[in-house]
Amino acid sequence: MTGLTSVGILGTGSQVPDNVVTNFDLEKRLDTSDEWIRSRTGIVARRIAADNEATSDLAIGAARAALDDANVSADEVDLLIVATCTPDRLMPATAVIVQAALGATKAAAFDLNAACSGFAYALDIATQALRGGAYRRALVIGAEVMSRTVNWNDRAVCVLFGDAAGAVVLGPVEKGGVLSSYLGADGAGANLLYIPAGGYREPNTPATLEANRNCMIMNGREVYRFAVQVMGEAVIKALSQCGLTPDNISLFVPHQANIRIIESAAKRLALPFDKVFINLDKYGNTSAASIPLALDEAVRAGRIHAGDIVVTVGFGAGLTWGANVIEWTAKGSSV
Numbered sequence: 001m002t003g004l005t006s007v008g009i010l011g012t013g014s015q016v017p018d019n020v021v022t023n024f025d026l027e028k029r030l031d032t033s034d035e036w037i038r039s040r041t042g043i044v045a046r047r048i049a050a051d052n053e054a055t056s057d058l059a060i061g062a063a064r065a066a067l068d069d070a071n072v073s074a075d076e077v078d079l080l081i082v083a084t085c086t087p088d089r090l091m092p093a094t095a096v097i098v099q100a101a102l103g104a105t106k107a108a109a110f111d112l113n114a115a116c117s118g119f120a121y122a123l124d125i126a127t128q129a130l131r132g133g134a135y136r137r138a139l140v141i142g143a144e145v146m147s148r149t150v151n152w153n154d155r156a157v158c159v160l161f162g163d164a165a166g167a168v169v170l171g172p173v174e175k176g177g178v179l180s181s182y183l184g185a186d187g188a189g190a191n192l193l194y195i196p197a198g199g200y201r202e203p204n205t206p207a208t209l210e211a212n213r214n215c216m217i218m219n220g221r222e223v224y225r226f227a228v229q230v231m232g233e234a235v236i237k238a239l240s241q242c243g244l245t246p247d248n249i250s251l252f253v254p255h256q257a258n259i260r261i262i263e264s265a266a267k268r269l270a271l272p273f274d275k276v277f278i279n280l281d282k283y284g285n286t287s288a289a290s291i292p293l294a295l296d297e298a299v300r301a302g303r304i305h306a307g308d309i310v311v312t313v314g315f316g317a318g319l320t321w322g323a324n325v326i327e328w329t330a331k332g333s334s335v
């Protein structure tokens with residue numbers, strides 16, 4: 001590590017759509033119940049983007065809030081990554097739309113698709129890029145409109161997801177910051193969670209739309225099994241890379257997919273639940289936005305302090321997974 005810059009989170013921000021859809025709202029149009037959704041997942045409500053609202057709109061709001069929080073101006077950003085699996089368009093990247101809107105004129109900008117693990121991946125990639133000194137400030141955003149990927153008649157899937165964006169600003173710090181990351185993928189599980197049509201292998205046609213092949217298909221039980229196993233493993237690997245153990249965790253900020261998955265992971269790590277941050281009750285699974293949204297809310301709620309060891313872990317389609325260990329740095333400690 002000697003000679004390399006430490007890279008920390010200088011500020012956080014988030015934005016969610018105004019429209020709240022509760023489990024009771026879903027009960028009215030779907031064969032489901034608040035009791036089922038709440039007991040199986042912990043989700044109570046989710047935010048759904050308005051028809052004229054897209055991933056870039058949420059990303060821009062979250063990015064502005066994070067830049068404000070970090071006291072960094074858009075033209076100081078050298079690298080801008082939007083982690084998303086719901087880009088505004090297939091081309092160009094949503095990141096360039098965000099870049100233009102922010103006026104981040106010096107920034108290289110690209111999208112990263114690792115589904116729900118996107119933020120964990122992007123945080124690591126940006127940290128590595130800054131560590132060598134070639135870039136000084138990065139904006140890492142997770143933003144999604146998952147509500148557009150689900151079949152609203154498929155009760156096993158649509159109740160789980162919501163829309164949101166979260167962002168962090170990264171920069172050099174004296175010590176601490178992102179201590180380690182552990183990323184993984186297993187494409188053998190690509191068909192456990194996927195959207196069959198709408199890419200260039202199977203472009204959308206009236207027939208694909210009729211068959212809902214433009215919507216997410218999920219093997220819930222297999223994904224559940226995978227998630228429970230990989231979360232604990234990824235956290236332990238990321239911690240061990242920087243000489244830490246689960247006992248060192250001040251706050252655990254996991255991907256907010258399902259309360260039962262998080263409880264199992266916490267149990268595996270022998271973590272008391274007061275060290276686990278949860279907001280999935282309000283937002284459901286917002287994919288790549290989930291962790292940065294949770295980080296931002298945890299900061300605002302006074303749950304994260306300078307010197308804390310914050311551990312994040314994501315998992316999702318791919319299959320992919322990733323954990324980050326962050327020693328939280330004090331406001332204004334950028335060098």
Ligand code: COA
Nearest residue numbers: 032033036040116155156159220221223224257258315316
């Ligand atoms: N409301 C009411 N009933 C529902 C329902 C809903 N929204 N969704 C499914 N059901 C029914 C099923 O049809 C099934 O009925 P059946 O027994 O008559 O066939 C029953 O509930 C049980 O379904 P099952 O799939 O066994 O439930 P589960 O306890 O495994 O929970 C999930 C389902 C989806 C909550 C769970 O598998 C899960 O969370 N998986 C991980 C998903 C995830 O996190 N994906 C994103 C990863 S990033």
